[in-house]
Amino acid sequence: MMATTTTGQESYSLNLLGENSGDGNDMWTTDTTEDVTDVHFPLGVDREELGETVWGLASTTIIIVAVVGLFGNSLIILVSREIFRQRPTMPNLLLIYLSWTDVLNCSLGVAPLALSYYFKIYVNQAMCDFNATVLLALSVASQMIVAVMSVDRYWALLYPFSYNRHFGYDKWKIYPALVFIFLYTIVVSVLPLFGLVKNVPQYPDSYCMFDWTDDSPSGRVVVYINVVNMFLCLFIIVVVNAIVAAYMLRLRRVRPRLPSRDSEIAATSPAGVQECRLEIQMAKLTLVVAVAFFCSWFLFATRILANQIGGWPNKDLDYLGARLMTFNSVINPVLYIIMRKPCRKGCWMIIKSGVHYVTFKMVAAPTMSLAETVAAR
Structure with a gap:
C-alpha cells in the first residue's frame, strides 16, 4: 500500500559495504527516503490493484451498507422516538442515540468510502482529515454507547431495585454519560489535526484514518488511546453480556412454568408481567447487538495493534477488518426489526x-x- 522506509542503521550498514556512491564522507550519512506518510492526491481505489472480482464485490456491498444503513436507521429513529414517548426507559433512549450515530456514520463516513471505489474522492489532505475525523468520532461514540447499553442491562436485570432507585424513568440521569461520550469523542478524533499523528489513506485508499504504524511518541499515544478504548469497550461488552446471558439462562432453568391458576393470578396484574417481559426482550436484543458489535470490531482493533507493534503485517487482513467495521452500522437496525x-x-x-x-x-x-x-x- 505505502512504501516502507529504510532505517538509519540499515543505511549506515550499506554505506560501510560501499553500496553508496560518492566520496568517503558518504559512509557517515544516512539514506533519506520518502516518508511513509507522504501521499500524492487525488486518491481513490485502484481497481486493477484490487482485482475485478474483489472490486465488484466490495463496491456493491459498501453501497448496500450505506443505503440500507441510512434508510434502516432513519426508520428506527422514527419508531424508537414513539416507543420512547410511550415507555421512556434508558435502553430506548440509548437506542435512539445509537441509531443517530449510525445515520451520521452512513451519510458522512461510509458514503465517501463508497464513492472512493468510483472516483478519486480524496482530492487533498483536508478531505482525508475530514473523513478520518468523522469515522473515528462516530466509531468511538458507537463503541461507548453499546458499552453503556450493556452495563445498563446488567444493572437493570441483576440489581433491579438499585437500578430503579437510581434511574427508573428519569432520562435526565443518563445525559451526563452522553455528554461525556460526546466530549471524549470530539477530543480523541481531533488529536491528529493538531499534528500528534497524521491521517493517511488506508489500503486500498478507500478511507482515511490515523497512521497505525507511526512510531513517534505522540503517534504512539494516539494509536494506543484508540486501541485501549476499543479493547476496553469490547471487554466490557463481552464480560457484562456474558454475565447477563448466564443469568437469563439460569433464570429460565429455575423458573417454573406458570400453571393455569398462577396464570390467572398473573393476568390480574398484566402491567408487571408485561414490564418483566419487555426487560427480558431488551436484554436479549442488547446481547445480540453486543455479539454483532464484537464480530464487527475485534479484527479491526487487532489489526491496528498489530501494525503499531510491527507484527504480522497483512494488508488483506487490514482491509477485511475495516470492511467488517463498516457493517456495524447496518447490523443494528436489522437486529432491531427482527427482534x-x-x-x-x-x-x-x-x-x-x-x-x-x-x-x-x-x-x-x-x-x-x-x-x-x-x-x-
Whole structure:
C-alpha cells in the first residue's frame, strides 16, 4: 500500500559495504527516503490493484451498507422516538442515540468510502482529515454507547431495585454519560489535526484514518488511546453480556412454568408481567447487538495493534477488518426489526404509508397511526 522506509542503521550498514556512491564522507550519512506518510492526491481505489472480482464485490456491498444503513436507521429513529414517548426507559433512549450515530456514520463516513471505489474522492489532505475525523468520532461514540447499553442491562436485570432507585424513568440521569461520550469523542478524533499523528489513506485508499504504524511518541499515544478504548469497550461488552446471558439462562432453568391458576393470578396484574417481559426482550436484543458489535470490531482493533507493534503485517487482513467495521452500522437496525415486535410493526407501518403516497394512493393506507401500531401487542 505505502512504501516502507529504510532505517538509519540499515543505511549506515550499506554505506560501510560501499553500496553508496560518492566520496568517503558518504559512509557517515544516512539514506533519506520518502516518508511513509507522504501521499500524492487525488486518491481513490485502484481497481486493477484490487482485482475485478474483489472490486465488484466490495463496491456493491459498501453501497448496500450505506443505503440500507441510512434508510434502516432513519426508520428506527422514527419508531424508537414513539416507543420512547410511550415507555421512556434508558435502553430506548440509548437506542435512539445509537441509531443517530449510525445515520451520521452512513451519510458522512461510509458514503465517501463508497464513492472512493468510483472516483478519486480524496482530492487533498483536508478531505482525508475530514473523513478520518468523522469515522473515528462516530466509531468511538458507537463503541461507548453499546458499552453503556450493556452495563445498563446488567444493572437493570441483576440489581433491579438499585437500578430503579437510581434511574427508573428519569432520562435526565443518563445525559451526563452522553455528554461525556460526546466530549471524549470530539477530543480523541481531533488529536491528529493538531499534528500528534497524521491521517493517511488506508489500503486500498478507500478511507482515511490515523497512521497505525507511526512510531513517534505522540503517534504512539494516539494509536494506543484508540486501541485501549476499543479493547476496553469490547471487554466490557463481552464480560457484562456474558454475565447477563448466564443469568437469563439460569433464570429460565429455575423458573417454573406458570400453571393455569398462577396464570390467572398473573393476568390480574398484566402491567408487571408485561414490564418483566419487555426487560427480558431488551436484554436479549442488547446481547445480540453486543455479539454483532464484537464480530464487527475485534479484527479491526487487532489489526491496528498489530501494525503499531510491527507484527504480522497483512494488508488483506487490514482491509477485511475495516470492511467488517463498516457493517456495524447496518447490523443494528436489522437486529432491531427482527427482534423487537414494536420496531418491526412500526417500520412496516411507515413503509406502507410511504408506498401509499408514492403510488398516488393506489396502495391502501395503514389503518392505525404509528403510536397505535407500536402500542398494539
